[in-house]
Amino acid sequence: MKNGQNVLRIQEHHDCAFVRRVEQQSHQKVSQCYQCGNCTASCAFTDDYDFPVNQIMRLIQLGRKETVLGSRAIWLCGQCQACTVRCPCTIDVARVMGTLRVLALENGYVADKNLRRFADEFLRSVSLFGRVFEAGLLAAYKLRSGTVLSDMELAPELLKKGKLSFVPHRIGGRREVAALVKRFSSAL
Amino acid sequence: MRIGVFVCRCGTNIAGTVDTQAVAAGALASPDVVYATELLYTCSEPGQQEIQNAVLTHRLQGVVVAACSPRMHELTFRRAVEKAGLNRYLLEMANIREHVSWIGQDKAANTEKALELVRMAVAKVRRNEPLFGSQVPLTKRVMVIGGGVAGIQAALDCADAGLDVVLVEREPTIGGKMAKLDKTFPTIDCSSCILGPKMVDVAQKENITLHAATEVESLSGTIGNFTVTLRKKAVYVDWDACTGCGLCMEKCPSKKNPDGFNEGLGAAPAIRIPFPQAIPKKAHIDRSACRYFSTGKCRVCQKICPVGAVRFDMEDRQVVEHVGAIIVATGYDLFDPAAYGEYGAGRYPDVITAMQFERILSASGPYGGHIRRPSDGREPRDIVFVACVGSRDKSVNRPYCSGVCCMVIAKQAILARDHLPEARCYVFYMDIRAPGKNYDEFVRRAVEEYGVQYIRGRVGKIYPKGERLVVQGADTLLGARVEVDADLVVLATGVEPSRGARELAEKLHISADTNGFFMEGHPKLKPVETNTAGIYLAGACQGPKDIPASVAQGSAAAAKVLALFARDSIATDPQTAHVMEKVCIGCGKCLSVCPFGAIQWKTLRDGTKKAQVLETVCQGCGLCNATCPPKAVQLNHFTDDQILAQLETLCA
C-alpha cells in the first residue's frame, strides 16, 4: 500500500458506518466489486490518481474512511462514465466517486482547494444571475485561486472571437434560483 | 384409520430451528394419529427401520413423515412403507426443512408452522386410497439428441450394450465443438485423433441410426414409450447416393462463402462437406450461397456429380421415431463478443475469438496450421489473450463462470509459443480456475516453461494504432493501468446454452435454469436426470463443461438408460384421473382440455355418453379435474377431497 502503510490491521481500521453510508448515498452495493480492475483499465484520469479506482473500491470495502476521503483521486475523477459503462458487476462506479466527494466535503476533507473554490464561485454566479456568467466566473475564480497567469494565453483568442460576454444576463427568476441554491447547498 | 407421524431432526438441519419433539407431541392431537415420534435421520437405514417397526407394532394404516422436500425423499419413504406392507400411496410428507427450518430463524414460529404442515399432511393421508399402477411394455430404443462428444459417448455406450440408438444431429455432421478444436488440454493431444475414431464408430455401428441435419419437432408419450417427430432438413443432395468424393466442391463456382466450420475465416463453396473427417461424409448445399437458388442458373454440381445425387427440388421431410428414453446432449454455443463495443470484435479483423484461433492453429484450418493475422496474413509477434469475455459479467447478462476458458487460453498460448517461438504471449485474467486433474500444473507450465506473461486484470478497451492493436487493461496487482501493443488479440468468449435450447426444453417438457441451461433432477444426486422421467442430460447443455466431464456425463446418462431398460415393463404412475360415471354429465369439457388426448367417449348400454380416462396415456396434470363442472373427474392422490381437507385444516 501507498503512504508507507505496508501493514494494515483489518479490524482496527474498518469503519462499518462509512461503508453503509457510501452504499446508501450512492445506491450502489460496493460488496459486488470483485476487483477485476476494468474501472482502472478504462480510467482516463488514473495517471494522476494517488489510488486507482479499483483500489478506491477495495478501500471502501475495507472501511478505510480516512484514506478514501483524503485521497486525491476522488477530486480528479472527470465523471466520464467509462468505469460505470464497463463494470461487469454493474456498479455505477462514477456515482460512487461522486458520492465520495460529497462525503469528503461533509467531513471536512478537501484534497483540491481550487476545485472547491471554482464550485463556490460557480454557484455564487448562479445565485446572482440565475445563469453562469462565464467571464465574471473565470475572473473571480482565477483571482481567488491565485492562478491568474495560467491559461492567460487563451484570453486574447477568446476576446478576438467574441466568445466572452462582459455583460451578465440576469434572469427574471433569479431570486427563485438563489433560494434553491441556498436551500439545497451547504456551502453558500 | 391408524396414522403414525415421524418427525425428522435431520441432525441439526431441522432440529436447529424447529422443536421437533413439540411437533411430534402436537401431532398426537390430530384425529386418527395413534403414534408420533421424532427421529434423528429418518432417511437413514435405522430411521426407515423405525418406521417399518412402528407400522407393524402400531398397526399403522397411514404414515406421515415430516422431513425434507418430497422431491428429495418421497420415493425413499414410499419404498420403506411398502416394505412394511402398506400401499406406497398411504404415505404423505410434510416439508419442514426446505420450507421451514432452512428459511427462518424464529424457532417458535417455525415449530408452529411445522406442526400445521404436519396436521395438513395428516388430513390428507386420512383421505388417501391405495393406488396401483399397471405394467406396460418398454420400447427398448434410445434417442440421443446432439452429436457432440457427450452425445457420441452416450450413443456408443448404449449401442455397445446392444440397444438400438437413434442419434439426432442438427448440423450436417456430428462432432460438435470438439471437432473444431486443434488440441485438447492438459495433454495437448490432437482433438480429431481422439474424437475421429469415435465418430467413425458411430457411422459403423449397425444399431445406431444417424439423422444428421435433423431437428426435433415434437414429442409425445411418457417414459418407456415416447414418440418423437423429427424434421430432416433439405440438404439438396441424396445422401443415399452421395459417395462423398468431393468433386462438386471443386467445381462449384460459388466459392467465396463464409466457412461456418472455420468460424468465418477462409471461404467455402456453396456445396460442401463440412470437413474431411465429417460423419456422415456427405455433401450438402448452403442454399443462401448457391447460385442456382439465387439466379435459377448454374447446376454445375448436378452436371458433374458422378452418381447424380444432387436434388434441387428436395424438401424438408418428417420422420417419426419411437423410443423408450431420450438423452439430451445439445451442448453449447459461444458468446458473441460484438456485445463488447469497446473490444471491436467484428470491426477489427485481428480481434478474434478463441474458437477462431483454434481453427487457425489447426492443420486442417483456413491457414493450414500456420498462425497468421486474418487482416494481412502476417505472423503475429505479440499475441494478447483476454479471459472472461461474456463470462462473470452481469452487464452482458452472463453472470456465471464458463469454466473452460482459463484452460483454453493456457493451451492456446502454449501452442502459439510452439508454433512461433519468437512470439510473445500475454494473458489478461481475473482469476485462474483450473481445478481439474493436472490443470493447474498445465497453467503453471504456460507461465514457467513457455514464458507466457499473465496480467491480473480485465481489459477496458482495444483499439487499432497503425498496423497493430493497443490493448488497454489493468494490472490490479500493481494498481496500474497497462497497455500492451498486439498484433493479434484472442477473446476467450464464454459458454452459453446452444441456440434453440429453450425451444427444445419446451418441446421436451424439461426445464431450464435462469441462464438457459437445462435443469438437472437434483444438483448433486441426479446430475444427468431431468424432472421428466425417461429424459436424461449429458454434457454442456446442463452447464459449462470440459471434454472429460462431458464424456463422463455421456456415459452416466447411458448407464441410466441401460438401468431403465434392464426390465421388460414399466409400472405406470397411478396418479391419473378417473371418472365417476354416475356423476359425469357427458359435457365433454374434459376431452377438450386434456393436453394428451387421454380422455375419450364411452357409450353405456343405455346409449348415454360418458368420459373415460386412458390410464396409460394420462399424465396426471389434473386439468380435467379442475374443468369438470360436476367434479366427476377426479385426479388420484390429488382429489378435491384431499386438497380441501388440507385447506380446511389450515383455515378452520
Added chain:
Amino acid sequence: MTDRSSLRILGFLCNWCSYGGADTAGVCRFRQPALLRIIRIPCTGRMDPMFVVKALVQGADGVLVSGCHPKDCHYGVGNFYARRRLETVGRFLSFIGMDPRRFRYTWVSASEGQRWQQVVTEFSALIEELGPNPGIGSSAPASHSRQFLSG
C-alpha cells in the same frame, strides 16, 4: 387450529416449477417470513378457482398460487388454463366483498430461489399490512354474494 394469533397464507404450488423454486430457496437458505403454508399440486392447471375462494372465505389471510413460467409448463398448457381461470378470481373476490389483493398468482421456476424469496417476502409484507382477513363482505358491499356462495 389452536391459536390464530398470527397470519396465515395458503400457497398452491405446482410440483415441477414453483415447488422446486421454493425448495431451491430453502437449499440456498434464503430467509422468508413464516406466514406461508404450501400445498403441493401437480400443475396450476389443477387449481380450481373455488380453492382460492374457499380458503379466503374460511379465514386464510392470503392465497398465493405459483406455477411455471408461460411456455415452461411440464404438461404444456396447464398454466395457460390456470392463468385464464385465476384472472377472473380477483374480480370475483371484489364481488363478494373480499379484498382482491389477498390473492396473488405468479410464476417461479425451479431454479429461481431468489425470485421465490422475493415473492414470499413481498406478499407476506402485503398481508401483514392488510392485517387479519375480516371475512367476506368486509371490503365492498355486495348483498347477494353470501347467497351466491351458499347456493
Added chain:
Amino acid sequence: MPMSDCVAYYPGCSLEGLAVEYDVSTRAVCRALGLTLVELNDWNCCGSSPASLHEPMLSAALAGRNLLLAQENHLNTVMTPCPGCLKALKGAIKIRDSHPEALAQALGRPLSEQVHAVSVLQLLYEKVGPEALSRAVRRGFDGLPVVPYYGCLLTRPQAVARFDDPENPVSMDRLLEAVGCTVPDFPFKTECCGATSGITRSDIVSRLSGRILDMAQRSGARAIVVACPLCQQNLDLRQAQAEKAMGTRFGIPVFYLTQVIGWALGLPQKDLGLEKLIVPGDGLLPAREPPEPSES
C-alpha cells in the same frame, strides 16, 4: 405547426458565451429542417458539476425548474445541445420518476411524467434521420474525411442516455455520411477529453485531448465533429496547449455537428458562427455555392 410538434429549447449557459456558435447553428439547422424550437423563457443554469458537490436535490431542483418551464408551455420534449445540461435534466427526470413527491416539494409544483429531455443529436437523428437529411443537402461534403467525437455523456451511461450504443455510437456517423462526409473508423469516439479538468488542471486536458487529436490525425480525418461545448473547447480552444504538451502540430478544426449540417444545407456562414472557431475550418468547407432549389 401545432404546439405539440414544437420542441422546447434549453440552450444552457455555455451556448450564451464560449459556445455561442453552437447556439446559432443549432437554431439555424432546426429552422431549416422544419423543427420549431421554442426557447424556454427565463431558463436558469442547470447547476452543472458544481451542484453535484451538494445534496442530489440541488442539481435536480435547478434542472427541474427548466423542465417545469417547458411543462407550463405545454411542451413535453426539451432539447438541449449541451450534454452536461442533458445529464442534469435527465438526473432531475430520474428523481421525478423515483421520488416524485420530493421533487414536487423542492420545486413547489409537481413535474409531469410526460416531460422528457433529448440532445440535439438525438432530435436530428430520430426526428429528421439520415435519409431525410441527405435529401435536404445542397452543398455536399464530397467525401471529406471527418471523425465524429461523441464524448462521455451523450450515450452513457446507457440506462440514463437510452440512446445509441455506449461504446461504439453511430448516430453522428450516419448523419455525417448523409451530408457527404466519409467517416473512417475512430476508436476514441467516447474517450474522455478531460471534461471540466481544464479549469483547475489544464495539463490533464492537454494530455487527454492530445490523445484524441492524435488518433484523429492517424485515422486520416481532416476535422473532428463534436456535439458538446466542453469537448469543443478542450479540443479547439486548448488545441495549442495540447500541441505544446505533445511537441507536435495538429491544426485540426473542431466543428459542431450543427455547423457541418448547416453548411451542407446551404445556410450562410453568419448563421453558423464558423468564424468563431479557434482552429479555422473554412478551408475544408465545399466552396461551391448551393444550386437554386429545383422544383420537383
